[in-house]
Structures are given as C-alpha cells and as structure tokens.
Amino acid sequence: MYNILVEVTTWYLEMLDPKQLRSSAPGDYQLRIEQAKIPSPEFSHFLYSSVGGKYYWIDRxxxxxxxxxxxxxxxxxxTWVAYISGTPAGYIELEMQPQENAEVAYFGILPQFIGQRLGGHLLSVGVKRAWEIGAKRVWVHTCSLDSPHALANYQARGFQIYKQEVRTQQLPNRPISPWLGAYASKIL
Incomplete structure (x- = not known):
C-alpha cells in the first residue's frame, strides 16, 4: 500500500501577539461556527478523513x-466546526500545550466548500479563540502535501515561518478517501 516516495517540505509557523492576527471575513452564506463539546469518534474520524483524505492525512x-x-x-x-446551512463545512482543532502555547493541531475545509472564503474566516475565528483561552504563542505546521492554499492562508492571517524541514516520506499509491474511488488519480 505504501509505495510512493515523495519529498515533503514542512513549514512551522507562529504568531506571538494577538495584534498580528489579520482576520478574514466570511463569504456570503449562512455560517455557524460551533464547538463540538461531546466527543464523537465517528464525527472526529469523518472530519479528519473528509478534510485530509485528499492531502494524505494518514497519521490517525x-x-x-x-x-x-x-x-x-x-x-x-x-474542536470548532463550521456549518454552512446546517452542513459541516470545515473544522479547526486547538490544543493548549505547556508554556501557554496553543497549536492549531488540525484545520481544513471539506472539498465542496473550498474556494468560498471559509478557510480564512474559520482560521481567524480559531486563532482568536486561542488567544482568548490564554495562549501566549499560537503555532501551526503545514506541508507541501496540504492544500496548495494552506501556507498562504496562514501567512495572510499573520503567521510567520520560524522553521522549515525537508524530508522524504513514503505514501500510499493514492490519497485516502471517504469512499471507494473518490480520488482515483495517483499522486505522481
């Protein structure tokens, strides 16, 4: 199953002051962003695989x-979930860590909602929340396998790169998918 070797660049970004946040307004749609307060393994798995499947999110x-x-x-x-007209459209996980660091652990938009100005707004709401719960530093990492808009979105919100790594990673011959054949093309 894991038979493709690719070179992956990972960027680590941080925000050290709430004044660095450059918020993005939502698009023109009926949006609600709500905290998922009741743990649901099925819903967590759905968000992770639906958002990240195309981008080789395989760690979990x-x-x-x-x-x-x-x-x-x-x-x-x-975990904060964005809903458009009642349908889950994206999510952001914030994890408080030692020394008052907050990590944007996972963040992304479901495929059908990409390109609707939701990503910038959801990230803005999530970062603002990280500052509200006591973060002194908010950080995130993204890589060249993620959405081609991910790095630019983080930087547009005010995150600054503080470290970059390049490594070779072994991947499945095609992305994971929420159902059989959803992403039929190979990575290369």
Missing part, C-alpha cells in the same frame, strides 16, 4: 475507536 488512520474517542475528550483540546 491506525487509531481504534477508543483512541478516536479519547483524543477530543481532553480539557486541553477544543
């Missing part, structure tokens, strides 16, 4: 249901 695929349940059921983690 080996998790069992108990781990999917326990991960969001921690006081240091908040």
């Amino acid at each position: 695929l080996s998790w069992n249901k108990e781990r999917w349940h326990n991960y969001p059921n921690r006081p240091e983690l908040e």
